[in-house]
């Protein structure tokens with residue numbers, strides 16, 4: 528497969544929307560012998576992690592740390608606030624919204640699923656009409672995905688809160704911020720989010736393995752009224768441990784905690800506002816290139832409206848099977864891995880080969896994004912895929928701040 532003109536040898540670049548690039552400093556912090564988990568440095572360090580995590584989510588409330596991936600945080604959050612038979616509203620804009628709803632359903636909740644498609648944000652008027660029809664206030668929670676990584680749609684979580692408030696609807700507002708936290712602006716308290724979940728391997732620049740559930744007093748109240756909560760997922764002790772062991776309901780995720788400490792230091796030394804601004808600039812760089820390519824060929828951004836686009840991930844459509852051909856060319860020839868299609872078509876369906884995604888979340892900077900775009904540009908040429916010329920020029924103008 529590797530041709531003799533391949534220039535893949537060198538440091539590889541995984542540009543998929545999670546797991547994201549892990550900074551060397553994080554890897555080095557994790558590369559150590561097992562520490563004592565009962566006393567000393569690790570215990571102290573974990574206490575210091577809590578306020579810094581809350582600063583990333585922009586909340587003064589509680590956070591529970593779990594040893595799990597994003598799916599685990601979905602289950603953790605739902606376990607604390609949903610009893611079998613409870614009703615929830617799921618306005619979905621991609622696979623992850625649907626998946627979270629299916630999980631609620633599997634846990635015995637009555638799920639009102641509203642699929643808003645794959646290319647634009649949820650329609651707030653329709654969400655409002657749904658909630659307005661719920662005169663008895665049976666809907667206990669609205670479960671929204673901030674950035675749906677499958678489609679790269681970014682939803683307006685603050686507007687969703689406004690809809691609930693305007694109707695005086697008491698449902699909890701739950702947000703999946705797995706792709707967005709540390710990338711797209713997210714303000715848990717200011718936006719009135721009651722429960723937010725995220726995981727370590729995207730904007731937080733860590734390997735997968737840690738999950739985080741943030742919750743406020745309103746959500747804690749709902750938890751207290753629950754008939755029972757699975758012991759492992761119960762957030763009560765984890766968020767308010769009397770001793771360190773209870774933080775994790777078992778052995779602490781030792782090396783991961785060292786990595787997380789370093790990742791949070793990177794975020795806060797840059798400043799969260801700057802982190803968001805960097806992602807915004809880099810996302811605009813990606814869009815500028817894609818729009819230029821699209822002027823002369825089949826490539827197009829999946830989300831037409833810029834205000835509906837994530838700053839962490841970009842889903843791209845192109846005639847099948849060109850997406851797969853392009854991904855393979857980049858991987859084999861230049862050491863660049865692009866993200867596969869997710870949720871846009873069923874794997875096995877030829878249409879699946881017409882979508883790919885770029886991750887630009889976490890530890891990414893201008894030269895990496897230029898390299899990512901340059902690699903795709905080379906792939907389009909090598910495969911003779913028609914495309915508009917000048918994409919890299921458009922991209923570097925955004926980086927330069929002159930576009």
Ligand SMILES: *Cc1c(COP(=O)(O)O)cnc(C)c1O
Nearest residue numbers: 596597598623674676705706726
């Ligand atoms: C990645 C992701 C998930 C799933 O996380 P896993 O760690 O793969 O379980 C859920 N929701 C969103 C928005 C994601 O980006």
